[in-house]
Amino acid sequence: MGFRCGIVGLPNVGKSTLFNALTKTAAAAAANYPFCTIEPNTGDVPVPDARLKDIAGIAKSANTIATRITFVDIAGLVRGASKGEGLGNQFLANIREVDAIVHVLRCFEDDDITHVEGRIDPVADAETVETELMLSDLESIERRIVATRKKAAGKDKEAQQALPVMEAALAKLQAGEPVRVLLAGMDADDRRELKALNLLTSKPVLYVCNVAEEDAANGNAHSAAVAAMAERQGAKSVVISAAIEAEIAQLPEAEVGDYLESMGLTEPGLDRVIRAGYELLDLITYFTAGPKETRAWTVRRGAKAPQAAGVIHTDFEKGFIRAQTVAFDDFIGLGGEVAAKEAGKARDEGKEYVVQDGDVLMFKFNN
Ligand SMILES: Nc1ncnc2c1ncn2[C@@H]1O[C@H](COP(=O)(O)OP(=O)(O)OP(=O)(O)O)[C@@H](O)[C@H]1O
Numbered sequence: 001m002g003f004r005c006g007i008v009g010l011p012n013v014g015k016s017t018l019f020n021a022l023t024k025t026a027a028a029a030a031a032n033y034p035f036c037t038i039e040p041n042t043g044d045v046p047v048p049d050a051r052l053k054d055i056a057g058i059a060k061s062a063n064t065i066a067t068r069i070t071f072v073d074i075a076g077l078v079r080g081a082s083k084g085e086g087l088g089n090q091f092l093a094n095i096r097e098v099d100a101i102v103h104v105l106r107c108f109e110d111d112d113i114t115h116v117e118g119r120i121d122p123v124a125d126a127e128t129v130e131t132e133l134m135l136s137d138l139e140s141i142e143r144r145i146v147a148t149r150k151k152a153a154g155k156d157k158e159a160q161q162a163l164p165v166m167e168a169a170l171a172k173l174q175a176g177e178p179v180r181v182l183l184a185g186m187d188a189d190d191r192r193e194l195k196a197l198n199l200l201t202s203k204p205v206l207y208v209c210n211v212a213e214e215d216a217a218n219g220n221a222h223s224a225a226v227a228a229m230a231e232r233q234g235a236k237s238v239v240i241s242a243a244i245e246a247e248i249a250q251l252p253e254a255e256v257g258d259y260l261e262s263m264g265l266t267e268p269g270l271d272r273v274i275r276a277g278y279e280l281l282d283l284i285t286y287f288t289a290g291p292k293e294t295r296a297w298t299v300r301r302g303a304k305a306p307q308a309a310g311v312i313h314t315d316f317e318k319g320f321i322r323a324q325t326v327a328f329d330d331f332i333g334l335g336g337e338v339a340a341k342e343a344g345k346a347r348d349e350g351k352e353y354v355v356q357d358g359d360v361l362m363f364k365f366n367n
């Protein structure tokens, strides 16, 4: 399915360092996964989820298999990118192809590493990049809205439906704001129309504050400023040190715990980035569990049981009959599928069931 987070930011802020750390972890687990790295700048990354181990322990599974999301390392954007500066058009096209944006901001001081604007100011950097995205959107929508207005005046139903959303997006962009801020106040239909326009600033954003090693545990004044900006926008931010993450990714697994502790950390920052990316994409996880393996699977929030079955195999979706469903808390609390059944907590759910995060499912299907 490939849910994709694009790593975006100014040049030389640590995007590739982050990407390499993310995908090194993946490379380590590459042996038991057939379609790992597809293109040099695209990597599939396992989504850390402590529930896998809990379920596997109870189900006595020989293996656990995490679900995955895709990260794309996109080249740096510079001021003027929307006018083609620094191969801007090509990079903007790369951003158009992702579902969410992971925006890396330089929050570390280091005179040896050039900053394209010659000063460390992540909030200003965020505005520089966002401005390029808005200018690109503005041009795109100005170009398309002319035809839509004409068609709508000519009583074209589709155009009439699309036009109000396009006008609203245009007004926002002209006011210097990203169209993403419109989403909260929209109903599902309008939201769909807006998404269909595939504007860069309609994509959800996670800010990643890339700090120096010594600030990895607590952040610094720069990352605090980013957190405040994110909060004003209703977005999220995480603090990591890409430099440390790159080192951790190289370590043998047995040494990771001690190293993290020596840095004052409880888990790799990457795990937080991956989980935040997963949330950003509005994805949830369900599980299958058996003696062979406990496995996590990804669906969009709101997906129904047959769609969820289709993630495993299209035949499961086509021949879907029902899904035996045990909520995660019941599975753990009662001690597995058999006990859940005895307690009446294994529900038989049909085609209209909306899958909940953490559900442990077993599909019945015709083939
Ligand atoms: N947290 C950090 N502390 C110190 N140095 C860092 C940190 N993160 C990255 N760097 C260094 O910054 C430099 C630029 O990193 P990187 O190549 O990942 O940037 P980039 O955003 O991918 O750049 P480009 O847009 O040019 O591809 C590298 O020398 C890297 O080692």
Ligand SMILES: [Mg+2]
Pocket: 015, 016, 017, 074, 075, 076
């Ligand atoms: Mg790079």
